[in-house]
Amino acid sequence: MIGAGIAGLRAAKDLAVRGFEVVLIERSPFLGGRTALLDRVAPTGEKASDLVSALAEEALRDPAIHIHTCARVVGFDGYVGNFNLVVRTEPPDSEEDQEKLKRVSESGKSTDEFIPFVGVFPGGIPEKVEEFTVETGVVVLATGFKPYTPRKGEYGYGEFEQVITLPEFIKKVSETRGKGKVLEIEGRSIRSIAMIHCVGSRQIPGIHEAGESGELNEYCSRTCCTATLNAANQIREAYPGTRVYEFYRDIRTYGRGQEELYNDASKNGVVFLRFEPEEPPVVTPNDRPEEYPLKVTVKDTLTFGEEFDVPVDLVVLAVGMEPNAIPDLVEMMKLPVGADLFLLEVHPKLRPVEISVSGILLAGTCQAPMDIGEACSAAGAAAVKASGILGRGYVELDPFVAEVDLEKCKGTGACVEACLSEGALKMVEMEIGGEKVMRAEVFPALCLGCGACVAVCPENAINIKGWTLKQYEDMVDMIVADTVGQ
Numbered sequence: 501m502i503g504a505g506i507a508g509l510r511a512a513k514d515l516a517v518r519g520f521e522v523v524l525i526e527r528s529p530f531l532g533g534r535t536a537l538l539d540r541v542a543p544t545g546e547k548a549s550d551l552v553s554a555l556a557e558e559a560l561r562d563p564a565i566h567i568h569t570c571a572r573v574v575g576f577d578g579y580v581g582n583f584n585l586v587v588r589t590e591p592p593d594s595e596e597d598q599e600k601l602k603r604v605s606e607s608g609k610s611t612d613e614f615i616p617f618v619g620v621f622p623g624g625i626p627e628k629v630e631e632f633t634v635e636t637g638v639v640v641l642a643t644g645f646k647p648y649t650p651r652k653g654e655y656g657y658g659e660f661e662q663v664i665t666l667p668e669f670i671k672k673v674s675e676t677r678g679k680g681k682v683l684e685i686e687g688r689s690i691r692s693i694a695m696i697h698c699v700g701s702r703q704i705p706g707i708h709e710a711g712e713s714g715e716l717n718e719y720c721s722r723t724c725c726t727a728t729l730n731a732a733n734q735i736r737e738a739y740p741g742t743r744v745y746e747f748y749r750d751i752r753t754y755g756r757g758q759e760e761l762y763n764d765a766s767k768n769g770v771v772f773l774r775f776e777p778e779e780p781p782v783v784t785p786n787d788r789p790e791e792y793p794l795k796v797t798v799k800d801t802l803t804f805g806e807e808f809d810v811p812v813d814l815v816v817l818a819v820g821m822e823p824n825a826i827p828d829l830v831e832m833m834k835l836p837v838g839a840d841l842f843l844l845e846v847h848p849k850l851r852p853v854e855i856s857v858s859g860i861l862l863a864g865t866c867q868a869p870m871d872i873g874e875a876c877s878a879a880g881a882a883a884v885k886a887s888g889i890l891g892r893g894y895v896e897l898d899p900f901v902a903e904v905d906l907e908k909c910k911g912t913g914a915c916v917e918a919c920l921s922e923g924a925l926k927m928v929e930m931e932i933g934g935e936k937v938m939r940a941e942v943f944p945a946l947c948l949g950c951g952a953c954v955a956v957c958p959e960n961a962i963n964i965k966g967w968t969l970k971q972y973e974d975m976v977d978m979i980v981a982d983t984v985g986q
Contacts, residue, residue, distance in 0.1 A: 586631055645823055683738075
């Protein structure tokens with residue numbers, strides 16, 4: 501199991517319940533992933549800390565789950581039923597992890613307790629680099645997502661200190677916990693907030709500029725509308741003196757109970773202004789900075805294109821989801837990546853958690869934007885699929901794989917060069933007729949049965965079982981004979 505966010509923890513526990521040993525590998529020192537960086541979950545209002553704590557506690561107490569934090573996979577080989585992963589543990593060096601470790605020391609909480617906006621810290625920070633090997637039959641990827649980082653100048657981000665992202669806003673509000681008519685953040689009264697939707701999602705070529713990844717995120721991130729409306733409702737209900745303006749292209753609250761958040765926002769007095777993607781809101785300094793530092797200018801399609809200048813104390817950008825960057829795993833495991841840069845399943849309906857590499861499964865937001873419920877459902881599906889593979893005790897291979905005729909093979913190696921599946925064909929030393937020679941050998945578990953090797957062998961020494969060249973020739977001969985006979 502690679503990744504110990506909400507999906508990784510759920511899949512690990514589901515597999516352990518079914519009687520399988522699980523090795524859980526997490527790159528950071530903490531358990532909980534992005535869910536641990538939330539306050540309350542929409543639309544239920546549950547505390548994210550409760551969800552993470554419950555799963556992490558179960559995983560930490562289960563003797564069948566072996567957790568390794570500050571760890572990453574640096575080596576990989578094998579095939580379904582017989583994978584080998586080289587795992588390296590090393591002291592954390594990222595600024596984010598260092599800041600979180602500082603919060604752990606300041607929290608005064610013991611190991612295995614939830615620290616707000618950090619996660620669960622199981623302890624055991626490695627002091628030096630070490631490596632070990634994990635032998636496993638199935639690999640589940642739960643590598644998660646990261647929030648989109650707006651480019652400098654996008655809606656004033658990086659130019660005005662009053663422009664922040666929704667995750668940053670959620671953290672600041674949760675740490676305030678003040679009482680009063682108006683929200684206060686870091687000693688400033690926030691009388692008016694602008695929330696801008698679809699930042700880093702549904703980007704259109706020719707209109708939007710690419711972010712840090714260099715790619716346009718043309719997909720909908722699915723959870724942003726709900727999260728933004730939930731935050732707006734919390735502000736309006738707790739601080740009625742703070743006005744909230746929602747600037748949006750379309751509202752997409754698609755899940756059960758989430759449409760009610762939109763209705764509640766209307767009842768709570770949230771003001772909605774709709775814009776076209778070709779004319780997005782513009783954030784500039786206010787003409788009267790002594791009153792409000794910024795203003796947001798927009799042509800509102802709800803009022804037939806009337807232009808509004810909205811003075812605000814704070815601009816909150818509802819940023820979308822991007823997959824966590826895992827180029828090392830993609831290269832090592834030959835993982836398929838979609839046009840949206842998320843990992844690509846075989847079929848969204850028929851094989852939703854499987855990829856083209858047999859024995860490697862997907863769980864959660866590594867394959868698409870999901871809310872917590874969907875991520876846990878995907879994790880459960882991956883656990884069921886994994887237990888189905890492991891529970892049989894053997895693997896049924898595709899019968900249509902390559903086979904080598906050693907009497908014809910001369911060891912040219914042309915088949916190995918043409919092979920599309922790394923490791924499916926190798927040149928190995930054999931003893932034939934008292935001599936040591938190099939001959940091609942097929943590893944059926946890795947063979948795709950594509951026939952690329954058959955096409956290049958100069959000796960016709962390799963064929964696909966059940967689809968040999970001789971069989972094709974016989975079929976052609978029969979077709980010709982029937983045609984002549986008519």
